[in-house]
Amino acid sequence: MPDETPYSRPVHEPAIRVMMMPRDTNAHGTIFGGVLLSYVDQAGAIAARKLGCARVVTVAMDSVEFKHPVFVGDVLSFYAEVTKIGRTSARIRITVVAERFEPPCENEPVTTAELVYVAIDEDRKAIPFAECRIQDAATAAAKKKK
Numbered sequence: 001m002p003d004e005t006p007y008s009r010p011v012h013e014p015a016i017r018v019m020m021m022p023r024d025t026n027a028h029g030t031i032f033g034g035v036l037l038s039y040v041d042q043a044g045a046i047a048a049r050k051l052g053c054a055r056v057v058t059v060a061m062d063s064v065e066f067k068h069p070v071f072v073g074d075v076l077s078f079y080a081e082v083t084k085i086g087r088t089s090a091r092i093r094i095t096v097v098a099e100r101f102e103p104p105c106e107n108e109p110v111t112t113a114e115l116v117y118v119a120i121d122e123d124r125k126a127i128p129f130a131e132c133r134i135q136d137a138a139t140a141a142a143k144k145k146k
């Protein structure tokens with residue numbers, strides 16, 4: 001029997017799942033960090049939008065750690081967890097888990113990141129989460145009337 005406890009998948013659904021393609025590689029043949037960051041940012045934005053505001057922007061990528069390489073054919077799941085909600089900003093932790101292409105196709109956490117998103121209004125100014133929900137509802141109602 002192996003000593004190590006097998007990695008257990010987070011219980012919630014990933015914000016994004018995506019298979020890595022040859023176009024995503026760097027000069028070493030592994031997946032380019034910038035490609036991963038792009039998906040990390042998208043996953044965080046999807047989670048931030050679920051807080052109720054249609055418009056959110058990334059204000060900070062506080063930390064990123066690429067713990068293990070990612071390979072062509074790996075299927076990546078980007079799990080997003082809201083760790084703090086402020087007045088206009090939300091901090092989100094992303095955990096990226098690779099389902100390896102090569103048998104036995106094990107799951108392995110490969111990257112973690114911490115990002116901060118800010119809710120903004122139509123003029124791209126920071127807006128409290130509570131207020132933008134009201135504004136979004138008012139905009140939707142006005143559109144319906146047209």
Ligand SMILES: CC(C)(COP(=O)(O)OP(=O)(O)OC[C@H]1O[C@@H](n2cnc3c(N)ncnc32)[C@H](O)[C@@H]1OP(=O)(O)O)[C@@H](O)C(=O)NCCC(=O)NCCS
Nearest residue numbers: 056057058059060086087088089090116118120124125126
């Ligand atoms: C996001 C943006 C609207 C914030 O404007 P701002 O005038 O700095 O707004 P504020 O100073 O009121 O800060 C807004 C919130 O962000 C937080 N914040 C600002 N800079 C931060 C940083 N570097 N790290 C963490 N949080 C930060 C503030 O603490 C505040 O949070 P709170 O209201 O929950 O307390 C503005 O900086 C911006 O437009 N940045 C560009 C965003 C962008 O283009 N991103 C890339 C593409 S999505």
